[in-house]
Amino acid sequence: MDPLFKTIIEPFRVKSVEQIKFTTREHREEVLRQAGYNLFLIAAEDVLIDLLTDSGTGAMSAKQWGAMMVGDESYAGSRSFFRLEAVVRKITGFKHVIPTHQGRAAERILFSTAVKAGDVVPNNTHFDTTRANIEYAGAEARDLVIPEGRQPGVIHPFKGNMDVEALRQTIAEVGREHIPMVMLTLTNNSGGGQPVSMANIRAVSEIAHAHGIPLIIDACRFAENSWFIKQREEGYADKTPLEIARETFSYADGCTMSAKKDGLANIGGFLALNDDALAAQCRNLLILTEGFPTYGGLAGYDMEAIAQGLEEVLEEDYLRYRIRVTAYLAEALLKVGVPIVQPPGGHAVYIDARAMLPHIPPCQYPAQALAVELYREGGVRSVEIGSLMFGKPQPDGTEKPAMLELVRLTIPRRVYTQSHIDYVIEVISRVNARKDSIRGFRIVEQAPFLRHFSARLAPVETD
Numbered sequence: 001m002d003p004l005f006k007t008i009i010e011p012f013r014v015k016s017v018e019q020i021k022f023t024t025r026e027h028r029e030e031v032l033r034q035a036g037y038n039l040f041l042i043a044a045e046d047v048l049i050d051l052l053t054d055s056g057t058g059a060m061s062a063k064q065w066g067a068m069m070v071g072d073e074s075y076a077g078s079r080s081f082f083r084l085e086a087v088v089r090k091i092t093g094f095k096h097v098i099p100t101h102q103g104r105a106a107e108r109i110l111f112s113t114a115v116k117a118g119d120v121v122p123n124n125t126h127f128d129t130t131r132a133n134i135e136y137a138g139a140e141a142r143d144l145v146i147p148e149g150r151q152p153g154v155i156h157p158f159k160g161n162m163d164v165e166a167l168r169q170t171i172a173e174v175g176r177e178h179i180p181m182v183m184l185t186l187t188n189n190s191g192g193g194q195p196v197s198m199a200n201i202r203a204v205s206e207i208a209h210a211h212g213i214p215l216i217i218d219a220c221r222f223a224e225n226s227w228f229i230k231q232r233e234e235g236y237a238d239k240t241p242l243e244i245a246r247e248t249f250s251y252a253d254g255c256t257m258s259a260k261k262d263g264l265a266n267i268g269g270f271l272a273l274n275d276d277a278l279a280a281q282c283r284n285l286l287i288l289t290e291g292f293p294t295y296g297g298l299a300g301y302d303m304e305a306i307a308q309g310l311e312e313v314l315e316e317d318y319l320r321y322r323i324r325v326t327a328y329l330a331e332a333l334l335k336v337g338v339p340i341v342q343p344p345g346g347h348a349v350y351i352d353a354r355a356m357l358p359h360i361p362p363c364q365y366p367a368q369a370l371a372v373e374l375y376r377e378g379g380v381r382s383v384e385i386g387s388l389m390f391g392k393p394q395p396d397g398t399e400k401p402a403m404l405e406l407v408r409l410t411i412p413r414r415v416y417t418q419s420h421i422d423y424v425i426e427v428i429s430r431v432n433a434r435k436d437s438i439r440g441f442r443i444v445e446q447a448p449f450l451r452h453f454s455a456r457l458a459p460v461e462t463d
């Protein structure tokens, strides 16, 4: 795009449309009651603007749909697998490419193979499925993000960076033999979609490798992270997103990937590794639960969509527009005094519910209360990333609250236009104007793992 233009437009035109449904406030009240105030339990039909997740919710391009028509559905040796393998190798340089149905399947296969009970896996911040899969293997998922990454109001260009001193201390304390891998999540989803700098990736890689520990990248938003490096880190302005991505992966030994994010696909993922023996073990497990190694639980056409998506996601016009959307939303919210994680991340804007609703204690889930209110007000679905998702029930019946109480407004890729975003801004502004009257919630029903997906809640009674 010509840099002299101020307006950054959607770098596409619409070829096919999908209607969205308007609902009344009374209807939304009833929907909330029936769903136990859990937005995961409401029907998508009853949502006007769905900012629950950017996972698998993107719009595919005409080229992706076209590629799907020529997908090769052969059980073994599919041409579509070889296309995917070639694209992943071009971007990451990793030797072994193992397709999976989602990112979490890549995680489960990797951790079942390489992580044992009593181990510790350091990460900047573990995503919820990553944490759950590590804990399911009996190991500890330890978050070592820099202190700035824990303070929502503090501006730092790379708030997703790992605290390298804390990593050194963890290795000294736990012992190299109990750390099967070090991970870095790009961008740092659970910490606000914040990027990690190339300098930090390099430093973490050096420390891990000095102890013979492999570095595995959670690559879900590697393209968005590459764009932030290009914009914010000295020496990268003239590099292409592909060059930056290649350098990023060159410091690591493998990655887990959800193609539902920067794969620009609706389903899929992969595990990529350099280690021959580890890859062979992972493939054995893959065959047991996912499928033969040249499809891993995906259709041939899915692998085509992912391969094409991985090419498109690194285009500069796309990334410039993508990152501008979150910045636009963030600027508008700041203007009306809504506290957000600063600076905004790549795929989402995170409202700091602890700062916005100080009258609701963490044990009454302030971020969930706010998410419910946005739906009630205007049919906007967001997601809580706070104590409902990460709170830890203690033996005495109390709960250890999460580090942050955030409401994530996640922007699906290439789906909504600027007027949709303007409407969301209006809904949030209206809720903000009556924030003091918002009440907290209590859990009525919950599951032992990933409880936020299925828990039922009830409003806390007022006295």
Ligand SMILES: *Cc1c(COP(=O)(O)O)cnc(C)c1O
Pocket: 055, 102, 103, 104, 105, 127, 129, 130, 185, 189, 218, 220, 257, 258, 259, 260, 261, 268, 269
């Ligand atoms: C989405 C995501 C995952 C898991 O991927 P799925 O495809 O949803 O299983 C892992 N890590 C991060 C950072 C993610 O955003």
